[in-house]
Amino acid sequence: MKRIHSKGVMELEDGEKCMLAGWLQEVRNLGGIAFLKVRDRTGVFQVVVVKKEVGEDFDHIVNIPRESVVIVEGKKQATDQTDFGYEILPTSIRVESEAGKPLPLGVVDKVDAEMGTRYDNRFLDLRKEEKRYIFELRGLLLGGLRDFFLGEDFIEINTPKIGASGAEGGATLFKVDYYGKEAYLAQSPQLYKQILMSAGFERVFEIAPAYRAEDFDTIRHTSEFISLDFEMSFIDSSDDVMDMTSYMVEHALNYVVEHGAEMLDKLDVDIAVPTHPFRKVPHYECIEILEDLGKEWEDEPRDVDTEGEKMLGEYMMENYDTELYFITEFPSELKKNTFYAMRKDYDPSLTTYFDLEYKGQELVSGGQREHRYDVLTAQMKELALDPEDFQSYLKAFKYGMPPHGGIGLGLDRFVQQMLDLDNIREGILFPRDTSRLEP
RNA sequence: GCCCUGGUAGUGUAGUGGCCCAUCAUGUGGCCCUGUCGAGGCCACGACCCGGGUUCAAAUCCCGGCCGGGGCGCCA
Numbered sequence: 001m002k003r004i005h006s007k008g009v010m011e012l013e014d015g016e017k018c019m020l021a022g023w024l025q026e027v028r029n030l031g032g033i034a035f036l037k038v039r040d041r042t043g044v045f046q047v048v049v050v051k052k053e054v055g056e057d058f059d060h061i062v063n064i065p066r067e068s069v070v071i072v073e074g075k076k077q078a079t080d081q082t083d084f085g086y087e088i089l090p091t092s093i094r095v096e097s098e099a100g101k102p103l104p105l106g107v108v109d110k111v112d113a114e115m116g117t118r119y120d121n122r123f124l125d126l127r128k129e130e131k132r133y134i135f136e137l138r139g140l141l142l143g144g145l146r147d148f149f150l151g152e153d154f155i156e157i158n159t160p161k162i163g164a165s166g167a168e169g170g171a172t173l174f175k176v177d178y179y180g181k182e183a184y185l186a187q188s189p190q191l192y193k194q195i196l197m198s199a200g201f202e203r204v205f206e207i208a209p210a211y212r213a214e215d216f217d218t219i220r221h222t223s224e225f226i227s228l229d230f231e232m233s234f235i236d237s238s239d240d241v242m243d244m245t246s247y248m249v250e251h252a253l254n255y256v257v258e259h260g261a262e263m264l265d266k267l268d269v270d271i272a273v274p275t276h277p278f279r280k281v282p283h284y285e286c287i288e289i290l291e292d293l294g295k296e297w298e299d300e301p302r303d304v305d306t307e308g309e310k311m312l313g314e315y316m317m318e319n320y321d322t323e324l325y326f327i328t329e330f331p332s333e334l335k336k337n338t339f340y341a342m343r344k345d346y347d348p349s350l351t352t353y354f355d356l357e358y359k360g361q362e363l364v365s366g367g368q369r370e371h372r373y374d375v376l377t378a379q380m381k382e383l384a385l386d387p388e389d390f391q392s393y394l395k396a397f398k399y400g401m402p403p404h405g406g407i408g409l410g411l412d413r414f415v416q417q418m419l420d421l422d423n424i425r426e427g428i429l430f431p432r433d434t435s436r437l438e439p
Numbered sequence: 440g441c442c443c444u445g446g447u448a449g450u451g452u453a454g455u456g457g458c459c460c461a462u463c464a465u466g467u468g469g470c471c472c473u474g475u476c477g478a479g480g481c482c483a484c485g486a487c488c489c490g491g492g493u494u495c496a497a498a499u500c501c502c503g504g505c506c507g508g509g510g511c512g513c514c515a
Contacts, residue, residue, distance in 0.1 A: 028474090028476080028478065029475095030472055030479095031472035031473070033473040034473090035474075035475050037475095046475090079474090082476075101449085101466090102449040102467055103449070104449065106449085106465075108477090110465055110477055115507085116508080172513090212514075212515085214513065216512080217509080217510090217511095218511080218512095219509080220515085227515065305513095307511090362514070362515065363515070408515060413515060424515095435507080
């Protein structure tokens with residue numbers, strides 16, 4: 001007999017034979033009758049075991065440990081005595097894999113577990129329906145993003161994650177031993193995306209891990225994260241990049257709402273899908289807003305720090321009812337490490353760079369890149385970087401490089417903000433941070 | 440890197456010097472119960488992160504270590 005899911009039982013006739021399988025969530029033994037709750041990917045079904053009918057097997061059945069994998073054959077019985085509308089009268093219950101006792105983490109216990117316990121036993125943690133929904137929705141978000149890029153004629157690319165040097169300075173790179181040579185894990189596909197602009201690909205995107213060896217310990221950073229990057233050629237200005245970004249976010253969120261409504265409902269998440277164009281607020285104006293709100297700075301130049309981001313997020317919500325907005329025209333002084341950022345012609349103290357903020361948190365960073373070889377190398381020297389060290393990158397600028405720009409988006413942050421998760425790790429199956437390296 | 444905070448049964452907690460051979464819940468084991476839906480009732484089991492120190496007395500105070508959680512810097 002072919003196995004069906006709990007959801008599929010609805011379609012069976014009353015009394016029809018079927019086979020189901022899953023994890024034994026709990027046993028309610030009432031003495032003469034017992035109810036087994038078995039969970040599969042689509043939900044939970046109930047198996048009724050009557051002592052008078054199964055005889056001495058009864059004791060064996062009600063003693064199967066919770067979370068064991070069981071295979072149940074039987075027939076559907078319609079009933080109005082359960083929320084499911086049916087239950088299974090079994091002809092056989094086979095324990096395919098018995099769970100040990102006690103569980104290191106209860107899947108349906110009434111007590112919560114701490115994060116450390118949960119992540120040490122992530123396979124059990126993920127058996128909880130609401131945890132799986134997070135990843136189903138994350139998958140939909142990825143689907144929506146890919147759907148958008150295909151529609152916009154982007155090429156999906158894969159660039160190396162091991163290389164000889166990093167995109168921007170060396171302080172935050174993980175060093176690896178590469179056949180005896182010193183190598184680093186990629187912190188960004190930035191330089192490769194740009195090289196592909198020179199190659200004439202015109203529009204590329206990549207969804208891949210990026211690594212930052214920073215010593216951060218926050219609810220919005222991990223050492224390994226999924227970076228969504230796109231790059232496009234022949235733009236007039238960073239406005240083209242912002243337009244593409246806001247259409248992308250709008251499309252992806254729509255996609256999630258369209259395909260994941262039921263799960264969003266169960267997670268009690270209401271996604272407010274924004275519409276293009278998103279509001280653009282120049283950096284200096286953000287500072288003014290924060291000054292008006294009474295923020296004080298200890299250091300100069302004044303920047304939108306974490307506290308400022310949160311204040312700004314609330315301000316934008318209250319005044320413009322928007323969760324997504326760009327902070328534009330970042331001062332060159334604040335983008336010092338970003339040597340490839342194009343500056344404004346009319347005012348080199350400003351860059352064409354922007355951030356996209358989502359509910360008071362940075363989600364995207366991007367802008368127009370400097371494609372003029374001379375200007376680019378001059379900006380490198382300003383930073384005391386030696387162009388000689390970047391020859392394989394710079395070469396691409398010497399033989400025909402179109403004007404271009406793009407962004408990097410933190411996918412895990414997107415998931416976090418979209419679903420209002422307390423911690424970025426909640427949206428990552430097996431997060432890597434300063435202390436966690438397994439599972 | 441700086442700052443704050445925590446580590447008590449499998450899980451989550453109470454306990455801030457003697458009232459603690461440690462509270463409660465959940466779990467696990469046993470018994471009762473033929474319609475459970477966080478089932479219920481009765482009984483039992485199970486723990487003070489590690490190492491020093493202070494004290495008549497330490498889960499509790501001090502020092503060091505190890506391991507978490509959070510904030511900031513920074514960033515996606």
